[in-house]
Amino acid sequence: MGPNQAPLFPIRILKISLWFTVFFYLFFLIFNTSFTIMGVDVGDFLKQYLGAFFGVYLSTTFKVFSISLFLHLTLFSLVSLTYHFLIRREVSWYVLSFWVLFIECLALCHSMVSFPQIYGEFFFFRYPSFASFLYFLTDHTSPSYFSLVLGLILFGFFILLLRQIYLHKTKESFFALLHVLVLGLVHTSGFYLVGIFYFAILFWQGKQYQRIHVKTYGLLILFLGFLYLVPNVWNQMSALTHSKENCKPPIFILSADSLRYDKIGFKIGGKSITPNIDSFSKESFVFHDHHTTIPRTFPSWADLLTGQYSMSHKVRDMFPSLEEKQRIGSASFPTIQQMLKGIGYRSYAVGSFAADIFPRANFGFDEVLAPNFNARIMTVQRTAESQLFLLPFLTGSWFSGGMYLEEMDGLSTWGDGSRILDRFRSITKREGDAPYSVTYFSSVIHFPYTPAYPYYKSFTNPDYYGKYKYLKFVDPTNSAVPTDWETNQIRGLFDSAVYAFDAEFGEILSELKARGIYDEAIIILTADHGEALYEDVHGQGHGEHLRGEAVTHVPLFIKFPKSKVETKTEHEFFGITSSVDIYPTLMEFFGISTKSKFPGKSLLPVLGKSNWEEERSVYAETGIWFSDTGDHFFQKQRIPYPNILSLHQVVPEEDYQIMITDPIYRETIAFSKHRSLQNSNYKLIYIPTRQGVVFELYDRKKDPLNRKNLYPHHPEAAKMKNLLYQTVIQWEDATLAGEYLIPSSLSEINEN
Known part of the structure; x- marks a missing residue:
């Protein structure tokens, strides 16, 4: 031819x-x-x-x-x-x-x-x-x-x-x-x-x-x-070029969005839905009464990684302004990753859609393998999702595709953990014996609860055919309670998602063991917050209120290197702990001196013990309310401000980031927050309303759903109220106007 x-x-x-x-x-x-x-x-x-x-x-x-x-x-x-x-x-x-x-x-x-x-x-x-x-x-x-x-x-x-x-x-x-x-x-x-x-x-x-x-x-x-x-x-x-310091253990902070404490070891049909976590718990220190500081992803992670409350660093919602974000990673609020970098560590963040917070602030990671979130990306997703014939290629379900649009990583309905597991494996292979840390954040449990095949069938009702067959659609304005049949299906989806994450967790441990780094690694398993699933009047979701145990009570397991910290016979701790404890724990373990004071406590002194020697209380606050309508109980006891779409601004100069830039709105959000202080036995909730401040006190052990308000007649009421005020005044530099807590930024405006 x-x-x-x-x-x-x-x-x-x-x-x-x-x-x-x-x-x-x-x-x-x-x-x-x-x-x-x-x-x-x-x-x-x-x-x-x-x-x-x-x-x-x-x-x-x-x-x-x-x-x-x-x-x-x-x-x-x-x-x-x-x-x-x-x-x-x-x-x-x-x-x-x-x-x-x-x-x-x-x-x-x-x-x-x-x-x-x-x-x-x-x-x-x-x-x-x-x-x-x-x-x-x-x-x-x-x-x-x-x-x-x-x-x-x-x-x-x-x-x-x-x-x-x-x-x-x-x-x-x-x-x-x-x-x-x-x-x-x-x-x-x-x-x-x-x-x-x-x-x-x-x-x-x-x-x-x-x-x-x-x-x-x-x-x-x-x-x-x-x-x-x-x-x-x-x-x-890359593995050959990185320094090898075997005396410095790899660090893995593994987390699942919305993972509730009570789902660890939860049994359905006689079988646990978290078999891999259950096995890991036998080789780690277990903190049974661990709580997040704020049940929203961005501020929760900001608190964990800086060791400071959101009321101090000011990232208090999912859409912080540029000025607020710049405080994360600053000299006043250095992160765990920045402190570790000072002793030779490289740090990575790996995650699916809820991990979009990591590229949006200076958390100190050397590399972020997670989606971003802004109006441009949201537009790409909306456009791509309309093309049904294109989606199989964009999601990689057709012969190893999935790299065409990085924006698709941020899809909330794409709960496939295999793609982020591959990224995790790539890091461990690349780093070899070098000192490094990986923060791994899975979103499969976050609503709309989207585990991939076959996990979405694990604990759901095969005879249910309705809009919650595969996921829980979210409507923050809808306060209607689903039927019992629908509620069971939604909870089945959640449990299936927990089971899917447990499988991810098992894959991670298998990878670490196969590479011979499991024994000497620091492995921390936790969550950014929990999830309400229609218990009592609590509704479904997180961040809107502080009632019950579901939204702040999350798991915490820590495995230290075997050569340095022996897992003792007494490895279960029942005293109350907080997510801000992780920062001082790691700093003490590595002997890193810090200039700042921290609200949390190092957990190293209590390893091998079952409780604190003195009574301890931990703080939490609500997130932002997405909607200004609905018949939820928390909508009736809150200071109103516009819905989230009215609060937002698209900022083209910041890559079309979606932020709440109006200072009046930011001040109102901070002033309106519900706050809580709880110890091992009681929880006090501070609720500012237009009619005055409402207090609720609950017995955590006798009344875990928080149905019976003991305030103000219980002997703990006055003591816990004073301690809550002291905590907020100390860490937020807040002032009092009657019983209202006035955030520091508002005070500064008033003084000027």
Whole structure:
């Protein structure tokens, strides 16, 4: 065959792919566009945002469309290549389209069974009449069925390609192999623009493949094969370049968003839903009465990693202003990671959607492998989610994809832990024996409770068919209590998510043991907050109130290096502890001196003991209220301020971050917070209202759901009230106006 041969990929493939992409992109854009995020309608917010930053929307559209075009070019070129090898003649456009559509439907079914939560809004809000199809898929199939068919198609193609090379050894066959390797490399790396550029050259210079020497093809194929190995080679090289200090143990702070203490060892049908954590508890120190300082993710982590209360560092909600965020990691509020860096540690953060807090402040990590969150990313997600045929590729459920859009990492409905486990393994391989720390934060338990297949079936009712079949949609304005059947399903989803995280945790421990670093590692397992699940009048969620044990009571397990701290016979501690205790504990362990005073206490002195020698109390406060409507009990006993969409501002200068920038709103949020002080026996809650300050005192042991208010007649009432005021005045520099606590920032405004 001479140089004037027709191109192996004629221009008609480009035209068919382009028309196919345009048709389905517009089809899904029209019939599958949503402006709902976790139950909150953000339509008006996005319209305002897009009006001001329309260029961002155009770039987002271009990005999503380009990925779709590359994937369709890939599929059409491979199907066309198959027919070329089989029958050596041109095939009609509708035959090619049928096969591409068939492959995409198989991939979609695979994705829907693997992650049905991603498609929840489509089936339960926009087109509920189609929900029976999703029920059928998840009830009667598994992802392996569709993987098998897709695998056979791909295997058949490779056999055909290898046969062509073996029998003919022509430049055409070598060019086809080179084409497949290029597409595979682009698919696994997600460099879709490189892929489109490659196709542009292919269609422009497609006739020139006969001019390339066979030896050149061989070298190119070897080079591409090497590129597939680059990540592993890079990890090995990185491990060799890092310093090795065996005297410094690796540190792993492992956490799951919303993991409740009472779910550890919780049994269903006689079996624990946390078998891996149960085993770990026997080798670690267990702190049974451990509490978070604030049941919202961002401020909770800020408290844990700085060792200071949110009322001190001022990050008190999920959307802090620039001035507030800059205090984290400053000289006044250094983080654990910054202090460890001073003794030679590198620090990493790894996490799924709720870990979007880590890139948004200076926590001191050397590398953050977690999603970000801003209005631009939210726009990408909304646009991509509308494209049903694209989602299997974007979520990686189709042959190791998932790298096309990093923004998809922030999907709250994508609870697959395997992707962050892979990142964790990459770090441990890369670091080797060097001193390093990893903060691992799983979001699978956070609402809407989205464990992947098969975990979402673990403890749910197989006979339940309704909107909570696969996830718990969230509507902060809805105070209606679900039926008992629905409540049991929601709790089953939560328990299934806990079980899924336990499996993640087990994988992490297996990795550490396989690498021989488990025994000498510091491993801390905890949570940023708990979760209310319709106990009494508590509703569902976290951060809105402080009643009961569910939202602040979280697990804490610490395993120290065996050579330095022996796990004693008495390894269970029942005294009350706080998330701000972790910072001073690590500082004392490593002998790092600190200039600041901390509200927490080092836990090293109580290892091997069962309780404090003196009575201890810990502090907590509520987060921000997302909605200003609803019939919840906490809505009736709060100082009102606008809903969260009215509070927000998009700040283009900060990469379109969503912040609460109005100082009056920030002051109101701080002033309106409910606060609590609790010891091992009692909890006092401070509730500012427009009518005055309300106090509630509960017996934690006799009344864990906090139904009977003992204030003001109980002997503990006055003592705990005074101690609460002392704590807030000390750590917030607050003042009193009657019984109201006035935050320090408000005091400064008043004084000026």
